[in-house]
Amino acid sequence: MPPEALVIGSGFSSLSSACYLAKAGFSVTMLEKNHQPGGRARQLRDQGFTFxxxxxxxWMPDVFENFFADFGHRVSDFYQLSRLDPSYRIYFDQYKYEDIPASKEELYRLFEKYQPGSTSLLKSFLKQAGMTYNLAVKEMAFKPGYSLFEFVTPQTMTNAHLFVQSLRRLVRSKFKHPYLISLLEFPVLFLGAKPGDTPAFYSFMNHADLEMGTWYPDGGMYSVVEGMLKLASDLGVTIHTDIAVGGLEVSDANVRNVITSSGNYAPDVVVSGADYQHTESLLPIEYRNYSEKYWSKRTFAPSALLFFIGLNKKLTTVLHHTLFFDSSFDNHAEAIYDHPSWPEQPLFYINVPSVTDPTVAPIGNECMTILIPIAPGIEDTAEIREKYFLDTIRRFEYLTGEKIIEHIVIKHSYCVNDFTKDYNAYKGNAYGLANTLFQTGYFRPGIRNKKVKNLFYTGQLTVPGGGVPPAIISGKIVAGEIIKKINIDEYAA
Ligand SMILES: Cc1cc2nc3c(=O)[nH]c(=O)nc-3n(C[C@H](O)[C@H](O)[C@H](O)COP(=O)(O)OP(=O)(O)OC[C@H]3O[C@@H](n4cnc5c(N)ncnc54)[C@H](O)[C@@H]3O)c2cc1C
Structure with missing residues (x-):
């Protein structure tokens, strides 16, 4: 009989680890508490609108391509990708926006418009960003994070200054115009930390943005989930939804009994892609890697207030991705990280995939998501959501000159309380732990339980970090460590 692996959750990290374990010969069962698999990447459908x-x-299409290649496939076997051009739009003020082009020549022209002579600065900045991408995403991201020495290589030592200097300082040492600074500091927001707290090494996110581009899988990001579900199922993974794991019983330093809302399991190995702190709460206290105090001292990435809106008109003033950077980023960041509270005039992001994809909204309609990053754990009430909804719609109308309020035909909101309820997310975080220097690599919560030999952790709270590509890599890392540890042949014998 093959060894049995039980994977908790069905987000990208769980799906990835399940696929690698199944390929290696494990009998894999995934248990997901929600009705729909996909974790934080689930999909909402309502009256012909798909969100x-x-x-x-x-971003980072190579990570997805490499994942499917590990199973003898290509991305195109599961979904169709197209590169967006322009990649996205940024509003800086009323009617004042710039489109970020896919073409490098056009990008240079954009930089020259705001800072004459900046092409050579941009070229050298991007050259360095390409170097850090190769080092970070192709090499360091795949380390299990057991020891600091995994990250001490001749190349990282040569670039040690990039771990000490912040991205903010690096960008501002070269670029002076506030629009260019916003454009170059924006990508690290995906890492969940302030540019001032993010090492310059993370400029690889600029490489991902400006060199590798912004892509769109037909049907939306859920097509990626569906592709991975199909692959997992083809590899023999059994996926159960609507089953929550409620406890992990330990004896002889191993999880021997997994208690769920629908019976118990006794696997040989357990991988949890559920939020780390929640997984630990399923264990008796003496077997947890980290205390409540540890979690309370971490810098969490933001939570988010989201609105999913159907409009009965087509929009003319936005692209597939539009960022609204018309107010102070520093003030907004302070309300997220320094004094957790509702921000006064937050930056926000609008996603309108129906600009590109006619299948996600009825003809002549538009489906729009509004995202406002907020501090995790802050008060979340219907009144607060409505206030921010109206404020943001007003700001949208003012900045773009386009009326939308009377065209809203459906509306859903999602915030801190939903993240907590749906994903067991610590303080309702959206993106896991921030990638500050001391929450990177070896310093992140570890993938192994130190006292329970057959319990492993994957996902955005452990290595390498938050975001879909890192979650996929995380699943590969953890599966690799399990495959090294468990001798499949012994089970076959
Ligand atoms: C609003 C938002 C926008 C984002 N935007 C981007 C983006 O544009 N690009 C990008 O790359 N990344 C983005 N991210 C980040 C990305 O979505 C995540 O990093 C990634 O999906 C996390 O995957 P995961 O496997 O680590 O965790 P999750 O997707 O959270 O999966 C964990 C799963 O475990 C399940 N679970 C929890 N407890 C239990 C239990 N007791 N029993 C059974 N199951 C359980 C949960 O229901 C969930 O399905 C975004 C995230 C959010 C929330």
């Missing part, structure tokens, strides 16, 4: 509830930016 991605979580991720909407498809």
């Amino acid at each position: 991605d509830i979580g991720p909407t930016w498809y």
Whole structure:
């Protein structure tokens, strides 16, 4: 009999680890508490409108391609991708916006418009960003994070200054115009930390943005989930939804009994892609890697207030991705990280995939998601959501000159309380832990339980970090460590 692996959750990290374990010969069962698999990347459908509830930016296409290649496939076997051009739009003020082009020549022209002579600065910045991408995403991201020495290589030592200097300082040492600074500091927001707290090494996110581009999987990001579900199922993974794991019983330093809302399981190995702190709460206290105090001292990435809106008109002033950077980022960041509270005039992001994809909204309609990053754990009430909804719609109308309020035909909101309820997310975080220097690599919560030999953790709270590509890599790392540890042949004998 093959060894049995039980995977908790069905987000990208769980799906990824399940696929690698099944390929290696494990008998894999996934248990997901929600009705729909996909974790934070679930989908909402209502009256002909289709929304991605979580991720909407498809960056680092090489990570997805490499994942499917590990199973003898190509991305195109599961979904069709197209590169967006322009990649996205940024509003800086009323009617004042710039489109970020896919073409490098056009990008240079954009930089020259705001900072004459900046092409050479941009070229050298992007050259360095390409180097850090190769080092970070192709090499370091795949380390299990057991030891600091995994990350001490001749190349990282040569670039040690990029871990000490912040991205903010690096960008501002070269670029002076506030629009260019916003454009170059924006990508690290995906890492959940302030540019001032993010090492310059993370400029690889600029490489991902400006060199590799923004892509769109037809049908939305949920097509990626469906592709991975299909692959998992083809590999023999059994996927059960509507089953929550409620406890992990330990004896002889191993999880021997997994208690669920629908019976018990006794696997040989357990991988949890559920939020780390929640997984630990399923264990008796003496077997947890980290205390409540540890979690309370971590810097969590933001939570988010989201609105999913159907409009009975087509929009003319936005692209597939539009960022609204018309107010102070520093003030907004302070309300997220320094004094957790509702921000006064937050930056926001709008996703309108129906600009590109006619299948996600009825003809002549538009489906629109509004995302406002907020501090995790802050008060979440219907009144607060409505206030921010009206404020944001007003700001949208003012900045773009386009009326939408009377065209809203459906509306859903999603915030801190939903993240907590749906995903067991600590303080209702959306993106896991921030990738600050001391929450990177070896310093992140570990993938192994130190006292329970057959319990492993994957996902955005452990290595390498938050975001869809890192979650997929995380699943590969953890499966690799389990495959090294468990001798499949012994089970076959
Ligand atoms: C609003 C939002 C926007 C984002 N935008 C982007 C983006 O544009 N691009 C990008 O790359 N990334 C983005 N991200 C981040 C990305 O979505 C996540 O990093 C990634 O999906 C996390 O995957 P995961 O496997 O680590 O965790 P999750 O997707 O959270 O999966 C964990 C799963 O475990 C399940 N679970 C929890 N407890 C239990 C239990 N007791 N029993 C059974 N199951 C349980 C949960 O229901 C969930 O399905 C976004 C995230 C959010 C929330």
